[in-house]
Amino acid sequence: MAYDFSLVSSKMKSSKIRELMKYASMPGVISFAGGMPDPDNFPFDDVKSIINNWDVKSSKIAMQYGTTNGYGALVEDIIKRMTTVKHINPEGQGVVVTTGGQQGLYLVAKIFLDPGDVILVEDPTFIGGMASFLSCQAQVVGVSLEDDGVNVDELETTFLSLKKAGKNVKFFYTIPNFQNPKGSTMSLGKRKKLYELSKKHNLVIIEDDPYGDLFYTGTSEDYLPVKSLGNDAPIIYIGSFSKVLSPGFRLGWIYADDIIIDKAALAKQSIDACSSSFGQVIASDYLKLGKIDDYLTKMRAVYSKKKNVMMEMITQYFPESVKVTNAKGGFFIYAKLPDGISGNALFLRTIKENVAFVTGEPFHTDPVTGDQHIRLSFSNSSDDEIKKGIKIIGDTITAMIKEM
Amino acid sequence: MAYDFSLVSSKMKSSKIRELMKYASMPGVISFAGGMPDPDNFPFDDVKSIINNWDVKSSKIAMQYGTTNGYGALVEDIIKRMTTVKHINPEGQGVVVTTGGQQGLYLVAKIFLDPGDVILVEDPTFIGGMASFLSCQAQVVGVSLEDDGVNVDELETTFLSLKKAGKNVKFFYTIPNFQNPKGSTMSLGKRKKLYELSKKHNLVIIEDDPYGDLFYTGTSEDYLPVKSLGNDAPIIYIGSFSKVLSPGFRLGWIYADDIIIDKAALAKQSIDACSSSFGQVIASDYLKLGKIDDYLTKMRAVYSKKKNVMMEMITQYFPESVKVTNAKGGFFIYAKLPDGISGNALFLRTIKENVAFVTGEPFHTDPVTGDQHIRLSFSNSSDDEIKKGIKIIGDTITAMIKEM
Structure with a gap:
């Protein structure tokens, strides 16, 4: 046919x-x-034990539709973790729970991109991110990725010349920690420079951080998100439970300005209405019990x-x-x-x-x-x-x- | 900001x-x-017992990423059920497991709709369907919904006059069983007429059937899908586990021509990569054990x-x-x-x-x-x-x- x-x-x-x-x-x-x-x-044993310990109320929440923004208790747990572990200031920021980190990328693409809009990426970058941006008909422009992260000077030059050429540059997509595919990590110096650049030009940064908790040298403090540097730059943080619990629940989140969260939740309504309640109650208990x-x-x-x-x-x-x-x-x-x-x-x-x-x-x-x-x-x-x-x-x- | x-x-x-x-x-x-x-x-007790009975292999599949099309065993179970219970001829047809029926609607919107394309809907119709179509910038045209289903003659007249006016009419969206919101059910006569119309004009039908198993009079045979009438018309069937197991897993499916399934799976890759493996293994066991x-x-x-x-x-x-x-x-x-x-x-x-x-x-x-x-x-x-x-x-x- x-x-x-x-x-x-x-x-x-x-x-x-x-x-x-x-x-x-x-x-x-x-x-x-x-x-x-x-x-x-x-x-899996922790997950099984969490499920076996649910009371009637928890099991009903797990089996029912949830709100588009996410299960309230999990949203609170995520904000708490973003505040204490990632040192992000929660003021004016909100969460929408997504169906994996991949949906976080798709939602930002959906709310920002009209056909022909330009986005900037680290070159090389994650295929799944590119797929989301291309599916919204964006034009993808690469910026050199060095061993200590993106070349921020080149990023600024590229951004400015694209603007000068009349292009609508919507955001810069980065994976600062243990980048996919390069494995590189952005230095603190570059993170600060990127934050200032974002603030100066009001350039939206999509900060994708699925691996940030899986460091093999140093401590958590060495890999704090660019977003932890402040809320005066438009930075959208995307997190994931896929690498720190299980990809089988399809759970991630967007952490950003409330206005972004509202838009993302509206877009999500027509895409899958809400993410798995079953997975969200498990993830919330998992965080509360300190299992993570x-x-x-x-x-x-x-x-x-x-x-x-x-x-x-x-x-x-x-x-x-x-x-x-x-x-x-x-x-x-x-x-x-x-x-x-x-x-x-x-x-x-x-x-x-x-x-x-x-x-x-x-x-x-x-x-x-x-x-x-x-x-x-x-x-x-x-x-x-x-x-x-x-x-x-x-x-x-x-x-x-x-x-x- | x-x-x-x-x-x-x-x-x-x-x-x-x-x-x-x-x-x-x-x-x-x-x-x-x-x-x-x-x-x-x-x-929930059945779900819990299913999980507690998983061997190591099942638990690993449930906790891991799956393929975009869906967990193979569940895909087979769905095809079997579509064949035996819904009498749909499986020849040339395939399945993509979706994140709820809502994602099925979004995926068909994504693969068919360019801005300005027209789609036809029963008037009134499901808000979630409309939201998906509108998010892809479709123009929605309503056709009268009567107590025995859509007015098929009006559907044909409307379709032809839109075509004549140069409009790109992409599909007709229907909920034949216990329609949302009207509660009406399409008569067999109208189902046959709709099938013939779809075949004659190559008009794609999106057949949304979340409630089809929940009849309170008659038998399953009285509510067979329009798609069960044959594979010579372009009919895309959308099913859901939300009303017959739990909405908490976010599981549904599209059952359609292989070419549609390929396109839907490609679109899904950039949207959420795959649906919950955890939920899919549960759903598969649930079907296999005859629990449904x-x-x-x-x-x-x-x-x-x-x-x-x-x-x-x-x-x-x-x-x-x-x-x-x-x-x-x-x-x-x-x-x-x-x-x-x-x-x-x-x-x-x-x-x-x-x-x-x-x-x-x-x-x-x-x-x-x-x-x-x-x-x-x-x-x-x-x-x-x-x-x-x-x-x-x-x-x-x-x-x-x-x-x-």
Whole structure:
């Protein structure tokens, strides 16, 4: 049957990651592809015990529709955590609970973007963010991402020249902590500079922080959000429970000026009415019982160990001409391949040996630069898989260099 | 802080229902407002027992990200149920699991609608559907809804004249069973006529069926979807677990041509990546264990009794000049008030006596016609609340007539 789809839908294509994930999820494949939490350490026993302890009132709330903004108790818990752990001033700020961090990104796209509007992103950046912005027909402009975060001077220059050219620049999208895919972390100096730039030009910042609690060096104070620097700049913080509880509940949140929260909640009404009440009551109990802090302590050690195993193997088996970011947290190591080695070509060879990863191409605004990179996720694999898989990738790169 | 929102977001206003719900959810208020399931009969014990019985594999699937199309086992269960219970031919058809039925509506809006496109709706129709279509900047045109369903002749005339005027008519949105808000059910004759019309003009039908399993007279065979008539017409079926398990998991589905499913899944990727795995594993076990059939049998009796109590009270206390639909299923009774009595004025009086409902205005394309109606939901109230609340509404209408 022939259908007359919308313009956006006609142009929509399956993302590279999605196509590659088909290989990655095949039985027997060692996959460093998805940004998925460690399946062996989900806090399922805590979740089960929380549910088994619900009284009638809690179970009724969990099974019923909730308000679009989110379950009141959870909203309070989130604000409390944003205040005490992330040092964000709650004055004039509010929360809308979202269906995963991904919906937070979609909602900001929906409330800000008209077709042709420009947004600025770190280059490379998260594919899911780009997908949301592109689905609202934005024009995406990249700004160089360095090892200590985005080049803030370049950001300002780019912003000003776009404005001068009459473009409607709606926001800058950043992942300051353990960036996806690069693994880089924005320095405090750059955070301050970015805050001032946002304030000076009234440039909205979308601060995406799904990994901020998963640091493997330093303390929480070393990774405070840009938004913690004050409420005089228009900064919209997006959080997620996917990496610190479970992605299976689809829960995240937007924390921003009340006016943004009102708009986002209005948009959410027509998108899914409300997020899972069942998940929200679990998340609220989980926070109240302090389970999250115990879990984070445990998981920092688990992921840190996995990352160290991967880094050791990279040191041992990758040629020196491969440059990698040693991430201070999060799930990813990003590798720049030697000149002349294509990430896609590498993938096509390692997948024959049942090893998968994501090629850099879809993360970059320039596909040629992108193809010089690969993203390796260590979060979802056992030590043995990491050892076996990284050796195969390293050996393949070495072979490809020899063949050049 | 001043923000430069998108065109759609600037125009978005909070829905009437949302504003009224603020009153409706106040303590002590008897509310016939929301279309919410009966909180006293959620199958929470079954859900708890399902979770407690999960093996390690199931718990890992439930806590992890899933594929955008949905948990494979649940997708199979849904197709099986669509085939055996709803008699839809599965050939060439597929499923995408959605975050509630509401997301099903949003996804079809997203994949079909460009700004200015026209869609046809039953007049009155579901506010949540309209909200999705309007958020994609569609122009909504109403077609008369009669006691036995939409006027199909008028639908065809309207469609043809819009086409002739150069309009891009993208689809017709219908709720054939126990319509929201009217409570009406489309006759088999009209279903056949609608199917033929859809086939003849290649007019896409969005068939929304959240209440189809909740009939209070006849059998399942009396309420088969329009889509069960064949796959030669472009019919997109939207189902929901919100009324037959729990809205708290936010689970629904789209069942349609594979090409539609592919487009919907692509759109969903950027909206929330996937629906709750936790809820999906529960729903799948729930279907597999046959729990849904036991639950439906029970709930048909529960809701039927509530409806009968409300109808008896209406007969006793509403003036004869109020005309009501005696719904054969679902959650709603729709009342047309006597000439000169405004639904909004009535609401403002009954809310002072702590009784809430939804006024007809937001459901209709013409607000004046809309204000002659009120929607009474019996699903969410006890017998005593129904008795007390309906008497207050009836007495108030009587008083308003006397004052005229």
